[in-house]
Amino acid sequence: MAKKLRVGILFGGRSGEHEVSLLSAASILKAIDRKKYDVVPIGITKEGRWLGAGDAHGLLEGQESAAGRKLRAGDPETTPGAKLLHEGMPTLLAPVPVSASSTGELKRRLSDQASAIDVVFPVLHGTFGEDGTIQGLFELAGIAYVGSGVLGSSAGMDKDVMKRLFAQAGLPIVKHVTVLRSQWEGSPRKTIAQIEAALKYPLFVKPANLGSSVGISKAHNRRELGPALDEAAKYDRKLVVEQGVVGKKSGARELEVAVLGNDEPKASVVGEIIPGKEFYDYEAKYLSEGSVPVIPAKLTGAESKKIREMAIAAFRACDLAGLARVDFLMEPDGKRRIYINEVNTLPGFTQISMYPKLWEASGIKYTDLITRLIELALERQGEKQRNVYSRD
Template identity: 75%
Template sequence: MAKKLRVGILFGGRSGEHEVSLLSAASILKAIDRRKFDVVPIGITKTGRWLTAGGAQALLTGNHSESADLVLQAEAETTASPADAVTALVPDAASLGSGRLDVVFPVLHGTFGEDGTIQGLFELADIAYVGSGVLGSAAGMDKDAMKRLFAQARLPIVKHVTVLRTAWEASPRKTVAAIEAALKYPIFVKPANLGSSVGISKVHDRKELGPALTLAACFDRKIVIEQGVGGAKKKARELEVAVLGNDDPKASVVGEIVPGKEFYDYEAKYLSDGSVPIIPAKITAAESKQIRAMAVEAFRACDLAGLARVDFLMEPDGKRRIYLNEVNTLPGFTSISMYPKLWQATGLGYSDLISRLIELAFERHKERSRTSFSFNVAKG
């Protein structure tokens, strides 16, 4: 019998999407093919402490005590020698059991998990991992940098401006004037680096703009303000495509989300059942072909790998123009999340999708291993 691959499922983390990560990880742990994989749950608390075995399971089920974790962390900081400090970063070998992990499946949504930081740690450790690398993850997280890459690839995006938190705090009137000169209400105000619609506001007039900018500034130093699609009276159609692959990515069927609220915010995504997914979306064959091609182009423009959900906005009537909104390099991964549901509708089931992502992680790691990092090796 072939040896099972040892897969670390990494979840939790310090971001505002901690709870979403727990939901995704629980679904993956339930569905992953145990005949192929020996699974090691690894949790990261909101304070940044790494947990395995019973500690990871307690975090997953909501039984882990953050207050106790803070006490342990304080004690460690006062008693540990500098050589011991590294253990705060990664789980110790004993807690992982015998043997090294073959691959890590990070299910860390948002900051410190989706932005290239944890990917850099995996690269340093020379371990295969699911998803995009450092550059792709960082570009896919930063909405300002992402839009610059989309523009360079000549992909259609909505009109937008970016302001710095320091500029907003130093000159609020000047900032508001610059935004109003460039865009028309309604507009969307977003932190540049965050996911799951955290910190996003739809702004209808000047009275709402200041509070929206202040809210977004809580979550990032850069704030992206976008022109609303559809105008004041009609909402844009929100379309989504799942992309899978490395150098030769494929796109799923196109799906549509009909939000139960004015737009698809955090509450509409995770806390209410008013939003309705429509798979496949009710669009023409030509529109579907165009959107799927654009999804692959966006994936390549940001140098992504493994997986991504690519989101679009379509004008509700008239010319039905389509705009690329953003990519999400580690989308929600519960069995009812849009990414796996889109692949289910395309013919790839949830458990098989997990297996395929792990295969792609090894494929990308093997390709990277061909790269020389020493001049003498390359020359020789």
């Protein structure tokens, strides 16, 4: 019998999307093909402490938001309890970050584990997991991992840099302004004047580096703009302000495409999210009822083809790998112009999240999708091993 691959499922983390990561990890741990893989659960607390199987069990078991509310994942088998980490499972002795001077020791300890772990599936959404930082650690240790590399992950996280890459690739983006937190705090009147000179209300104000709509606000006027900038400034030093795509009676249609692959990526069918609130914020995604996914989206054949092609172009523009969800905005009125909004390099991954649901509608079941992502990680690692790093 062939030896089973050992897959480390890494979840939790220090970002504002910690709870979302727990939900995604619970679903993956439940659905992963145990006939093919030995699974090593690895948890990271909100404080940045790395946990092995026993303690990681408790991390998943709580599944409460910072406000003490149970998250609504919509999956009755994963949201309550999620006791999927069994006592006594093999434990990866992951490093506890201490100081910059310990980089060599940290690399050595991770490298010591490389022979025990064949591939890591980082289910870390947001800062410190989706922004290239953890990917750099895997690169130093020589460990295969699911998803984009350091460059693609960091570019896909930073909405300012991402938009620059989209523009360079000729992809249509909404009008926007990027301001620094120090600029806003030091010259608030000047900053608001700069934004209002470039853009028209309503405006969407976002931290440049975060996901799951954390820290995003919609400002309908100047009175709401200041608090929106304050909210976004809690999460990042760069703030992106976008002009809203709106019609006379409604806001933009929110369309999504799942992309899968490395050098030859494929796009799923196009889906649409009809928010239960004014826009698809964190509350609408995870804590409240009413948001409705429509798969496939009601589009013409030409519109669907164009959006899928744009999704692959965006994937390549940011040098992504493995997986990404690409989000679009469509004008609600007659012109139906389409804008690319952003890429998400480690999207929500519960069985009812849009990325898996889009692939299910395209013919790939959830368990098979997990398997394919692991295969793509190993494929990419093999490609890296062809590189020569010294002339000797």
